[in-house]
Amino acid sequence: MxxxxxxxxxxxxxxxxxxxxxxxxxxxxxxxxxxxxxxxxxxxxxxxxxxxxxxxxxxxxxxxxxxxxxxxxxxxxxxxxxxxxxxxxxxxxxxxxxxxxxxxxxxxxxxxxxxxxxxxxxxxxxxxxxxxxxxxxxxxxxxxxxVFPTGWHAAVSAGVRPGGTAVVIGDGAVGLFGVLAASQLGAERVIAMSRHADRQAIARTFGATDVVAERGKEGGERIAELTGGVGADAVLECVGTDEAMKTAFAVARPGSTVGFVGVPHGVELPVRRMFQKNVGLAGGVAxxxxxxxxxxxxxxxxxxxxxxxxxxxxxxxxxxxxxxxxxxxxxxxxxxxx
Amino acid sequence: MxxxxxxxxxxxxxxxxxxxxxxxxxxxxxxxxxxxxxxxxxxxxxxxxxxxxxxxxxxxxxxxxxxxxxxxxxxxxxxxxxxxxxxxxxxxxxxxxxxxxxxxxxxxxxxxxxxxxxxxxxxxxxxxxxxxxxxxxxxxxxxxxxVFPTGWHAAVSAGVRPGGTAVVIGDGAVGLFGVLAASQLGAERVIAMSRHADRQAIARTFGATDVVAERGKEGGERIAELTGGVGADAVLECVGTDEAMKTAFAVARPGSTVGFVGVPHGVELPVRRMFQKNVGLAGGVAxxxxxxxxxxxxxxxxxxxxxxxxxxxxxxxxxxxxxxxxxxxxxxxxxxxx
Structure with missing residues (x-):
């Protein structure tokens, strides 16, 4: 063949x-x-x-x-x-x-x-x-x-529940399906982090209520603003890089979980921050x-x-x-x- | 004063x-x-x-x-x-x-x-x-x-549920309360990892059904034996060292969660293993x-x-x-x- x-x-x-x-x-x-x-x-x-x-x-x-x-x-x-x-x-x-x-x-x-x-x-x-x-x-x-079940797994692993706020890091196909999953699972607010107009459009179609184009520190500040300084109830990490993971933990509220499905490459988990903020990590191969x-x-x-x-x-x-x-x-x- | x-x-x-x-x-x-x-x-x-x-x-x-x-x-x-x-x-x-x-x-x-x-x-x-x-x-x-609520937090964070198997890493006071918490929360089997006779005795009093004295690789092998090769349904990491954390992830079954309450010192989380096995981490300051x-x-x-x-x-x-x-x-x- x-x-x-x-x-x-x-x-x-x-x-x-x-x-x-x-x-x-x-x-x-x-x-x-x-x-x-x-x-x-x-x-x-x-x-x-x-x-x-x-x-x-x-x-x-x-x-x-x-x-x-x-x-x-x-x-x-x-x-x-x-x-x-x-x-x-x-x-x-x-x-x-x-x-x-x-x-x-x-x-x-x-x-x-x-x-x-x-x-x-x-x-x-x-x-x-x-x-x-x-x-x-x-x-x-x-x-x-x-790709769809993988985005779904990110949302399930992050503990997306009806009424909450979910942040999705990554606007590749997996991230877009994270948006769809969070929306389908009832998140009231789904914030997609995306810089690309075409992907932002799909994210909106999939249920994103907000789009944050900023990344890194500025992105974290935007999420803080959008969540009244509290942080997100659930965070979906759909990239697999250290930067994406760091952003994920920066925007997660205490007691929440980062659901990760991006194959980790060069990721160093911020264990001290996780401990101090009680932010968990769950997920993996869907x-x-x-x-x-x-x-x-x-x-x-x-x-x-x-x-x-x-x-x-x-x-x-x-x-x-x-x-x-x-x-x-x-x-x-x-x-x-x- | x-x-x-x-x-x-x-x-x-x-x-x-x-x-x-x-x-x-x-x-x-x-x-x-x-x-x-x-x-x-x-x-x-x-x-x-x-x-x-x-x-x-x-x-x-x-x-x-x-x-x-x-x-x-x-x-x-x-x-x-x-x-x-x-x-x-x-x-x-x-x-x-x-x-x-x-x-x-x-x-x-x-x-x-x-x-x-x-x-x-x-x-x-x-x-x-x-x-x-x-x-x-x-x-x-x-x-x-x-110390008691901290051990309790390890058990809650690890998702201890009635009927399951919980492994507790660490036989300090927090670990012993992890044993008590897992038992109170209904774990059918509570495996305490402890090398000290006096602490093993308290662990038994607190509800440990099994005690594993081996550490590191041998300890992991004993847990594998005790769980039919499947691994533990919930793991409580009550130490905070890299060795303890590595043991925790080695004995956790896929889909389970390591609940950690030991203040992390020199811990490097095995993110690849966590991803491949879908083993999560949750917990922190109780x-x-x-x-x-x-x-x-x-x-x-x-x-x-x-x-x-x-x-x-x-x-x-x-x-x-x-x-x-x-x-x-x-x-x-x-x-x-x-």
């Missing part, structure tokens, strides 16, 4: 690689209908992560089941499925506790920007729709593979499967329209251009079609 | 200092009936904190109100009161959110190991008993000033006032007997010996009488 691969920082290719196959009886192989580029894919692209030269890249996709292993009971070829980027048996103690991203038998999608993807633990991971969805629904369904049934229902009922986050659609063969567009912030989120 | 002072690491004195006075109309001055030495007092004693040479030391006490400021409505001279080590107006947004330790108008007890102590925000801070308690109750009431009414009720009804943690009682004039005894681990917790 052909798939997107990474060879070095900045070196993305779309090329021939071995087909994924059923390796375990619990596996499925999915023919990708749509994949996309994640903000976290930019870490290796920008040289911040180690690279296994020539490896496939891409962990977000939806598609149609092509083949299943002998032990797969709930899916068969032809089913349209959402593929959580982290796979889970959904039966181990961690899955049962709602942390499917720490499944004792878990795995990850490795070729979501390719023509086919192998899903380990198909029964515990995949969620299917009734029949083939309308093409117009594909972008929204695709967000359920990672247990997508936990949130999927609820979020799928919200998508299918048109309660939300998450697909609008895709502002660039390309043929999968042009994935290198997709990476460039996201790296240069010409696109918020790039959808790839085989 | 005479009070305990610190001049340099290891240099504790009991000497004449100026009497505390009513400085603000919301103040009270309390005649100390009993004070005690806190594990956190050992940080400056051991040279790990800056010292203001000659300053009074000691933040835990109970006593009788001696004098009140003009704005104090709820207390009058003669009332027996428990003095939370951190004072709070109990009306500001942080207090109303249950984080009295971050009160916008807060303060701290500064001479709890002296004959008198000034309490700022008397109305919002103090809790009184009906009449003068029996002398036998004084030790238990004294624990309510800091909002004593929040828990006081409930804990006082438990003490007065004899549901708990926290006073047993005091294994050395000295005249206040011998406070230097009290520090030596705690520093050398000859005593778990030292009670001082004027």
């Amino acid at each position: 052909r798939a997107t691969t990474i060879h070095a920082p900045g070196d993305i290719r779309f090329e021939e690689v071995p087909d994924p196959t059923i390796e375990q009886p619990t596996d499925a192989v999915v023919k990708v209908v749509a994949g996309c580029i994640c903000g976290s894919d930019l870490w290796p692209y920008r040289g911040h992560n180690d690279i296994d030269a020539g490896a496939t890249i891409g962990h977000e996709c939806v598609g149609v089941v092509e083949e299943v292993g002998a032990d797969v009971k709930d899916f068969r070829p032809g089913d349209f499925v959402i593929v959580p980027f982290c796979h889970s048996d959904n039966t181990c103690p961690h899955c049962l506790a709602g942390v499917q991203s720490a499944c004792q038998n878990g795995g990850f999608t490795a070729s979501g920007q390719g023509e086919y993807a192998r899903v380990t633990q198909a029964d515990g991971s995949l969620v299917k729709t009734d029949g083939m969805p309308d093409a117009s629904m594909i972008p929204s369904l695709l967000t359920l593979s990672d 247990p997508v499967r936990r949130y999927l049934p609820d979020l799928l229902e919200r998508v299918l009922s048109n309660a939300v329209d998450p697909g609008i986050v895709f502002d660039l659609t390309l043929p999968m063969s042009e994935s290198p251009e997709g990476y460039r567009a996201m790296d240069e912030r010409r696109a918020t989120k790039v959808l790839l079609q085989p | 005479r009070a305990t002072t610190i001049h340099a690491p290891g240099d504790i004195r009991f000497e004449e200092v100026p009497d505390p006075t009513i400085e603000q109309p919301t103040d009270a001055v309390v005649k100390v009936v009993a004070g005690c030495i806190c594990g956190s007092d050992l940080w400056p004693y051991r040279g790990h904190n800056d010292i203001d040479a000659g300053a009074t030391i000691g933040h835990e006490c109970v006593g009788v109100v001696e004098e009140v400021g003009a704005d104090v409505k709820d207390f009058r001279p003669g009332d027996f009161v428990i003095v939370p080590f951190c004072h709070s107006d109990n009306t500001c947004p942080h207090c109303l959110a249950g984080v009295q330790s971050a009160c916008q108008n807060g303060g701290f007890t500064a001479s709890g190991q002296g004959e008198y102590a000034r309490v700022t925000q008397a109305d919002g801070s103090l809790v009184k008993t009906d009449g003068m308690p029996d002398a036998s109750m004084i030790p238990s009431l004294l624990t309510l000033s800091d 909002p004593v006032r929040r828990y006081l009414p409930d804990l006082l009720e438990r003490v007065l009804s004899n549901a708990v007997d926290p006073g047993i943690v005091f294994d050395l009682t000295l005249p206040m004039s011998e406070s230097p010996e009290g520090y030596r005894a705690m520093d050398e681990r000859r005593a778990t917790k030292v009670l001082l009488q004027p």
Whole structure:
């Protein structure tokens, strides 16, 4: 098959690689209908992560089941499925506790920007729709593979509750979904920190009541003003840098929690401040499967329209251009079609 | 008056200092009936904190109100009161959110190991008993000033719930109260990490179902065995060192929370592990006032007997010996009488 691969920082290719196959009886192989580029894919692209030269890249996709292993009971070829980027048996103690991203038998999608993807633990991971969805629904369904549940996880981890004030750090796709999640979970005030007009617009559509364009110290002062000097009831850290984390703790009110879902890079947590202010930290790799049934229902009922986050659609063969567009912030989120 | 002072690491004195006075109309001055030495007092004693040479030391006490400021409505001279080590107006947004330790108008007890102590925000801070308690109750009431609610805060912050497994790191007085709190909050299994026979005995009395004497890597392996490889549902970090924190995160199951109340010294939080395992951190300076009414009720009804943690009682004039005894681990917790 052909798939997107990474060879070095900045070196993305779309090329021939071995087909994924059923390796375990619990596996499925999915023919990708749509994949996309994640903000976290930019870490290796920008040289911040180690690279296994020539490896496939891409962990977000939806598609149609092509083949299943002998032990797969709930899916068969032809089913349209959402593929959580982290796979889970959904039966181990961690899955049962709602942390499917720490499944004792878990795995990850490795070729979501390719023509086919192998899903380990198909029964515990995949969620299917009734029949083939309308093409117009594909972008929204695709967000359920990672980015929407990840933003949701930030909000849940931050303890967003009806009536409170939530601050969202980061206006990438995950941050925008943090805004949507905080709004859906009933926050009365959702403050998006964003400097980009196009992303501010999506944030407003997703439910942001306020937008703060300032960053760092000035950003913190603006939040203090907006919250009467008290600070935010919940803070969603959706970037993963030390600066973003520091801003998060600076704007969190005592007793609140920073929910973090940005893969941490160079983050040094301010433990003294956390202690003195009683500000907690929670979150991590999103247990997508936990949130999927609820979020799928919200998508299918048109309660939300998450697909609008895709502002660039390309043929999968042009994935290198997709990476460039996201790296240069010409696109918020790039959808790839085989 | 005479009070305990610190001049340099290891240099504790009991000497004449100026009497505390009513400085603000919301103040009270309390005649100390009993004070005690806190594990956190050992940080400056051991040279790990800056010292203001000659300053009074000691933040835990109970006593009788001696004098009140003009704005104090709820207390009058003669009332027996428990003095939370951190004072709070109990009306500001942080207090109303249950984080009295971050009160916008807060303060701290500064001479709890002296004959008198000034309490700022008397109305919002103090809790009184009906009449003068029996002398036998004084030790238990004294624990309510800091150490018992602090252990309680660790358990609450860690999210201890009925039926689960809680691990308590640290067998100082705070850790022992973490054990008591976890047990009172319904944890089915309370695992105390302790190497000292006398402290293990108190831990058992306080409700520990298991004691793990191993530390570091071996300690983690023992907890893994005891939890079927899953890890603990809640972890209470009651020390404040990097080693203790690392152990806490090593034994916490994915999705759980480390509740921390040990003043952090040299702690570097394992943010990557926290992210990958979805293990959160919560806690900090205990909002004593929040828990006081409930804990006082438990003490007065004899549901708990926290006073047993005091294994050395000295005249206040011998406070230097009290520090030596705690520093050398000859005593778990030292009670001082004027």
